[in-house]
Amino acid sequence: MNGYGGSILRVNLSTGTITREPTSLELARDFIGGRGFGIYFLTKEVPVHADPLGPENKLIISNGPLSGMLAPGGGKCDWTCKSPLTGGYADASMGGHFTAEMKYAGLDSIILEGQSSKPVYLFIENAKAELRDASSLWGKGAIDTEVELKQMHGEPYQVAAIGPGGENQVLYACINHDYGRQAGRGGVGAVMGSKKLKAIVLHGTNSVPVADPEAYRKAGMALYKACKAADNLADWTRYGTTIVVSWCDEVGALPTRNFSAGSFEGGKTLYGPVMREQIVITDKGCFGCPCPCGKYSNMKRYGTRVEGPEYETIGMLGSDVGLSDIQDVAQANLLCDDLGIDSISAGGCISWAMEAYEKGVLTKEDTDGLDLRFGNVEAVFTAIKKIAAREGKLGALLSEGSKRAAIKVGKGTQDYAIQIKGMEQSAYAIHNATAMLISYMTCDVGAHHNRAWAITYDLQVGRDKVVPEKVARVIWLQHFRPMFDVLGGCRLQWVELGIDRDLYVPLLEAITGIKRTWEDLEKTGERIWNLTRLYWMREIDGFGRSWDQPSPRFYTEAPISGATAGQITRLEDVQKLLDMYYEQRGWDAEGHPTSSTLEKLDLLEFAI
Amino acid sequence: MVNGEQEYYPYPLFITHSFFSTMPVILRPVGHLKSYLKDQAELVVPAGRSIRETLRAAGIPPEVVALVVVNDVHQTDKEMVLQDGDVVRIMAVIGGG
Amino acid sequence: MRLYADSAKCSGCNACRVACSLNLFGETNPKKAALIIEPHFPEPGVYEVKVCTQCGECAQVCPVECIKQDDRGVYYVVQEDCIMCEACVPVCPEGVMFMDASLVPDTAWECDLCGDCVEVCGTSALRIAEKETA
Numbered sequence: 006m007n008g009y010g011g012s013i014l015r016v017n018l019s020t021g022t023i024t025r026e027p028t029s030l031e032l033a034r035d036f037i038g039g040r041g042f043g044i045y046f047l048t049k050e051v052p053v054h055a056d057p058l059g060p061e062n063k064l065i066i067s068n069g070p071l072s073g074m075l076a077p078g079g080g081k082c083d084w085t086c087k088s089p090l091t092g093g094y095a096d097a098s099m100g101g102h103f104t105a106e107m108k109y110a111g112l113d114s115i116i117l118e119g120q121s122s123k124p125v126y127l128f129i130e131n132a133k134a135e136l137r138d139a140s141s142l143w144g145k146g147a148i149d150t151e152v153e154l155k156q157m158h159g160e161p162y163q164v165a166a167i168g169p170g171g172e173n174q175v176l177y178a179c180i181n182h183d184y185g186r187q188a189g190r191g192g193v194g195a196v197m198g199s200k201k202l203k204a205i206v207l208h209g210t211n212s213v214p215v216a217d218p219e220a221y222r223k224a225g226m227a228l229y230k231a232c233k234a235a236d237n238l239a240d241w242t243r244y245g246t247t248i249v250v251s252w253c254d255e256v257g258a259l260p261t262r263n264f265s266a267g268s269f270e271g272g273k274t275l276y277g278p279v280m281r282e283q284i285v286i287t288d289k290g291c292f293g294c295p296c297p298c299g300k301y302s303n304m305k306r307y308g309t310r311v312e313g314p315e316y317e318t319i320g321m322l323g324s325d326v327g328l329s330d331i332q333d334v335a336q337a338n339l340l341c342d343d344l345g346i347d348s349i350s351a352g353g354c355i356s357w358a359m360e361a362y363e364k365g366v367l368t369k370e371d372t373d374g375l376d377l378r379f380g381n382v383e384a385v386f387t388a389i390k391k392i393a394a395r396e397g398k399l400g401a402l403l404s405e406g407s408k409r410a411a412i413k414v415g416k417g418t419q420d421y422a423i424q425i426k427g428m429e430q431s432a433y434a435i436h437n438a439t440a441m442l443i444s445y446m447t448c449d450v451g452a453h454h455n456r457a458w459a460i461t462y463d464l465q466v467g468r469d470k471v472v473p474e475k476v477a478r479v480i481w482l483q484h485f486r487p488m489f490d491v492l493g494g495c496r497l498q499w500v501e502l503g504i505d506r507d508l509y510v511p512l513l514e515a516i517t518g519i520k521r522t523w524e525d526l527e528k529t530g531e532r533i534w535n536l537t538r539l540y541w542m543r544e545i546d547g548f549g550r551s552w553d554q555p556s557p558r559f560y561t562e563a564p565i566s567g568a569t570a571g572q573i574t575r576l577e578d579v580q581k582l583l584d585m586y587y588e589q590r591g592w593d594a595e596g597h598p599t600s601s602t603l604e605k606l607d608l609l610e611f612a613i
Numbered sequence: 614m615v616n617g618e619q620e621y622y623p624y625p626l627f628i629t630h631s632f633f634s635t636m637p638v639i640l641r642p643v644g645h646l647k648s649y650l651k652d653q654a655e656l657v658v659p660a661g662r663s664i665r666e667t668l669r670a671a672g673i674p675p676e677v678v679a680l681v682v683v684n685d686v687h688q689t690d691k692e693m694v695l696q697d698g699d700v701v702r703i704m705a706v707i708g709g710g
Numbered sequence: 711m712r713l714y715a716d717s718a719k720c721s722g723c724n725a726c727r728v729a730c731s732l733n734l735f736g737e738t739n740p741k742k743a744a745l746i747i748e749p750h751f752p753e754p755g756v757y758e759v760k761v762c763t764q765c766g767e768c769a770q771v772c773p774v775e776c777i778k779q780d781d782r783g784v785y786y787v788v789q790e791d792c793i794m795c796e797a798c799v800p801v802c803p804e805g806v807m808f809m810d811a812s813l814v815p816d817t818a819w820e821c822d823l824c825g826d827c828v829e830v831c832g833t834s835a836l837r838i839a840e841k842e843t844a
Contacts, residue, residue, distance in 0.1 A: 074738055075728050075830070102724070109739065148752055160749065161741075184751045210813055212737035222732055229725065229830040237644040237704050240680055242833065244687075249706050251689040252679035278687040286755050288833060290721035293728060295832025297721035301755045310755050461707055464677050486708075500708025503644045 007216040008070040008516035009033060010111040014134055016127060018200045019060055019119030023134045028113045034519065037529060038069030039491040040096045042114050043085025044536045047094070048611060050116075053543055057089035057192070058174055058199040060120040066107070066205075067114040069493025070517050071509075073105030073213060073292065075225030077232050078495030080104055080292030084188040086196045090176040090350070090406050091427035091451050093541040093548075095191025098455065098490050099165070100291035100299075101183035103207060106163040110209025121201040126154070126166075130208045139203040144169060146343035147181035154206050163207045168345025170393040171198035175404040177350035177429070178393075181342055185299065185312020186291065189347040191428065191450050216518030224512035228504070232295040235502040242288060245298030246316035247277035253320070253433070257568030258441075258460055260325040260434045262379050263356035264423045264558055267434035268567025271329025271380075275319050280331045286310075294495065296502055304332045304339075311339035314348075317454075320432025321352025326359060327379030337385055344393035353429025354403040354410065355388045357422050366416045373397035423556045425452035426541075435559055437572035438463040440475040443582040444482070446553045449537040455490075457482035471578045476585040484530030485523070491533065532606050535590075535598050542597060542613050549595035553583055636660075636698040640671055645707045649673045660699065665691040668703070680704040711782050712841045713823060715745070715759035719835035722749050722757045726827035726836060733824045735814070742813055744806060744821040760804045762821035764841060768798035768807045782823070789817040 012025045036045045046065045055061035064086045071079040082104035088095030107115070110131050117127075124143040125136040142150050147168035154164045164182065171178035171194035178194030179187045188194070215221045232238065241248065250272070253259040257267030273279070284304060289312055290297030303310050314322070314335050322328065322337040341348040355377075361367040362377040369375070373391065377384050377399075391400030402410045407429055411422035423430045428451020435442045440459035445452045457479045466475060489496035492513070499506050506523060514520045521529075542548045563573040587594060591602030603609050640656040642649060649672055650656060656671055664683075668675040668691075681688045682702040683695070695701065724747060727740035735742050746760040762785075769777040769785055776791035777798065798807045798818055809818040828836045 073728075075725075075732060077725070077832075080723075105724075105740075109741070152752065210739070210741045212731075212735075212739035212742070215738065218736055226729075226826070226829060229832070233829075233832055235644065238832065240643070240682065240702070240704055244680075248680055248704075252706065255689075255691070256676050273689070276689055278689070287718070287757065288721040290723035290833075292723060293725045294721070294723045295725060295830065297723060297833065299721070301751075303755065310752055458708055461677050461679075461705055464674065496708065501644070501706070503707070 006030070006033065007214050007518045008074070009038075010068070010108045010113045010213070012111050013114045013116060014112050014129070015116045015118065016134070016136070017119045018117060018121040018125070018136070018202060021136055023136070033517075035529075036533070037491045038072075038113060039067050039081075039083040039493050040085060040487060041491040041529065041533055042067040043083050043096050044094065044533055044540065046114065046116060047085055047087065048536060048540055051087055055087055057087045057092065058195060060118070062087050062196055062199070064117040064193060064196045064200070065114055066117075068104040068107050069491055070513060072493030073108035074516055075222065076293060076494060076512060077228050077498045078291065078294050079493060080294060081490065081493055081495050082107065083490050084180065084193045086191075086193055087544065088191040088450070089174070089195045090192040093426060093544055094537045095193065095450050096490070097179070097188035097190045097193045099180065099182055099186055099188035100495065101163070101186035102292045103163045103165050103182050104493055105292040106207045106209050108209065108213055109211050110207060111211050115205070117197070117200055117202060120199060124201050124203050126204040126206060127202060128206045131210060142203045143172060147345045148184060148343045150204055151181070151184060154204055158206055158208070161208060164204055166204035167194045167197050168343055168393065170345035171195055172203075173393065173395045173404070174198050175346050175392060175395065176406045177347040178345050179347045181345060185289070185301070185342060187342065187347070189349065190453055194345050215516050217515040220511060220515035224508070224515050228498075228508050228512060229295055231504040231508055232498055232502055235504060238296055238502060241298075241501050242296050244277035244281060245300050247280055247300070247319060249316055250319055251276040255568060256460070256464065257436065257564070257572070258433045258438065260320045260432050261567065262327055263325060263360040263421060264430070264434050264556070265360070265562070266564035266567040267436060267569045269324035269329070270566070271327070272324055274329050275323045275331055275334065283331055284335060291495065296498060298497060302335050304335050306332045307336045309336060309339055311335050311342065314338040317432045318348040318352070321349050321356070322385065325352050325356045325432065326385050328382060328385060329380075330382075333382045337389060340386060340389045344389065346389070346393050349431050350406065350429040351389055351392060353423055354392065354407045355385060357407045357411065357418070358388070358399070358403060360421055361414065361418050366414060366418055370398075371402070372399045375399060420557045420561070423452075423558060425555060426450075426552055428452050430556065433460060434569070435555070436564055436569045437468050437574060439469060439471055439574060439578065439582060440466070440479055442555060442559065442574060442579065443476055443586055444479045446555050446583065447479070447483070447586055449534060449541075456487050469572070469574065471581050473585050473589065476582060476589055480586070480589055481527070483534055484527040487533070488526050488530045491529065532608060535603065535606055535608055536611060538592075538596070538598060539608070539611050539613055549597060550583065553596055555579060638667065638695045638698075639700045640667065641700065641702050642673070643702055643704050646673065646678065646703055646705045660695050660697045663692050663694050664688065664701070667695055667701070673703070677705050678703045679706040711784060711823060711838060712764040713745070713761045713821060713827070714837050714839055715761045716835050717757055717759045719833045720747060720757040720759050721833050722747055723832070725830040725832070729826035729830045730821075733826045734819055734822070742819070744808060744819055745827060746806060759835065760806050761836070762806050763804060764823075765803065767801045767803065768820060771797045771801050773797060777820070784823040785820065786822040787818055787820055789819075792817040794818065
């Protein structure tokens with residue numbers, strides 16, 4: 006099957022049965038790959054109201070037609086499951102070299118189902134696949150696990166592993182790969198841990214067939230040429246995502262002390278150039294990427310190395326918890342990676358607890374004696390370790406995510422749990438950025454930025470404006486950007502280098518033999534967007550408008566300092582944005598797709 | 614420069630001096646920001662103004678500029694006053710990761 | 711002419727190896743490339759790139775003389791003539807003379823200096839230049 010590995014690997018952890026089935030042509034045609042395959046299998050195969058950490062939930066790993074090919078950024082795969090953190094749809098995109106290796110092993114998806122009674126790892130080498138004992142690896146950090154498995158099998162074997170956080174089913178546990186790439190959000194690592202699957206080891210040596218070899222080579226080379234000709238390639242590569250730290254600080258988007266402000270007085274020492282100069286030792290790219298955003302760093306003070314920190318981690322484990330030293334932030338990043346918890350959610354939970362502690366709602370009795378003030382480095386490190394181990398009162402509380410923790414603690418702390426749908430908000434403060442606000446509110450995994458990011462657009466249009474154009478822009482981005490997660494590629498070549506997205510059209514056609522314009526792709530994006538919405542409705546009774554609300558902080562408490570001091574979005578504008586959004590999407594006032602919308606999108610068979 | 618050796622100066626001092634003193638600032642947007650300058654690859658602007666004022670005068674909203682590189686050095690302070698001969702590269706972030 | 715690699719600039723993305731396999735075999739399969747990237751992680755955190763230096767050791771030992779020089783002086787394997795004797799593999803000082811019957815059943819392979827790897831390398835870690843004489 007041109008552009009595809011050609012088969013789906015199904016691994017039942019309960020019975021140890023492993024089967025391979027051919028990837029269906031219809032599936033490839035209608036859902037393309039990646040998160041398209043993910044939502045399809047999740048909807049079709051996981052029973053309604055399945056326990057996310059029970060044997061019925063499935064973890065679906067999918068690549069796409071760009072993965073492993075001569076295509077800039079063809080190094081992303083998508084991990085889909087029912088989220089233990091939110092109870093709804095989750096997918097996490099992971100870079101590195103795993104996705105390409107999957108395709109060379111002939112795989113388009115790996116579906117993990119059931120639950121093993123003892124720790125195992127999945128070993129895949131081309132047509133061979135087996136579960137092997139992982140008792141000796143259980144309890145080890147994700148990085149040590151990768152080192153050991155590579156020593157055992159060889160450097161070219163790709164490894165994805167969970168750390169203790171995943172084993173202990175911390176609700177936002179992640180999966181680690183290539184010493185610093187993660188499937189981070191939504192608790193995919195907890196699902197893997199619940200299946201007692203410590204790691205996947207993967208090696209493939211097959212060539213990938215394409216529909217039109219000559220056109221493929223030409224289109225692939227043209228894309229690389231465009232990336233290399235981009236006049237911002239050098240700047241982007243030098244700093245990666247940290248290029249925005251100083252700018253976010255300047256415009257009030259840098260989350261500071263649990264999002265109470267958008268500028269951080271200690272921010273300057275977290276800026277990209279400072280980091281590059283002080284700790285970065287090499288650029289570290291995902292498969293096939295001409296503009297590597299990954300930076301590998303050496304923290305001399307700690308005698309450690311880490312991939313990162315990238316922007317989100319600098320925001321969430323830097324300014325948002327009040328840390329201003331890049332080496333401290335990088336060390337906190339390393340702890341999260343190795344222990345296997347999402348650094349965004351970890352930062353969100355710790356900063357929530359810090360605010361509650363400073364307000365006197367949490368005391369040392371609740372924090373196991375920890376002086377949980379903003380800016381206390383040791384407290385951040387200790388909290389991360391406690392969360393991953395679910396240790397003590399603090400670990401038990403924070404390992405469940407900030408939404409559950411705030412419900413448990415009460416006393417007004419829910420008002421400053423910065424989350425939507427139960428997922429901690431990623432690192433953009435939105436006190437006065439209405440397009441970004443509606444983007445977060447409607448993102449289909451919870452408060453995550455990767456579906457639509459619109460802060461620059463907010464500044465261009467007028468940040469407090471509440472106009473249909475902003476909503477339309479966000480909807481367009483929600484179809485277009487995640488399309489890269491469907492194609493098994495990375496959006497940053499288009500997003501940051503600004504290369505012409507039409508260059509992908511001939512490439513995709515030459516690889517798969519199926520002609521698709523961006524209009525067609527966006528249509529598929531819209532179908533997937535409506536399917537993930539239906540999944541939330543299916544899993545959560547009463548799911549609707551109330552689940553799309555932002556943290557009250559952004560409409561009740563204007564920052565007292567920084568670029569957005571005194572600025573806030575009014576609650577009526579928040580609701581107005583949502584009304585516009587539902588209307589433009591063809592959803593009713595509760596945010597449910599109407600039957601005519603489903604009919605238009607040919608999704609009636611999935612209607613709830 | 615080898616120890617004790619004078620650097621060779623190809624022009625009389627007064628010429629180079631006057632040349633530099635009237636040398637303007639070159640503003641060079643990269644990536645998505647180019648759309649603000651229509652078809653021009655760069656803009657020649659007077660020195661003596663801050664980065665923020667310079668951007669505003671060029672019709673580029675200063676707050677959308679995420680990266681400012683002056684003579685190959687990353688500048689995070691837009692109040693910095695530009696000098697004769699400075700080459701300023703500017704970039705916006707459209708995607709945001 | 712030869713290929714030069716600056717390992718310090720490499721980000722380990724392997725685009726070069728995909729382009730290489732496409733040139734040599736018309737296939738997308740970096741395992742069939744003629745250059746190597748060895749990642750050294752988590753410690754010390756560097757990539758090491760190994761490329762053909764056009765030293766000609768392989769050609770000297772080939773019993774059937776199927777490693778020839780083109781008009782640029784660049785060595786290449788005449789695939790039809792290779793007898794898979796493996797004599798060339800151990801003599802390559804860089805370890806970039808390849809033979810693996812499970813991947814390619816009928817020939818050894820090496821860099822033919824097509825330049826495609828240089829074209830796709832975003833960090834400019836690869837370049838082709840005149841051979842520097844020692």
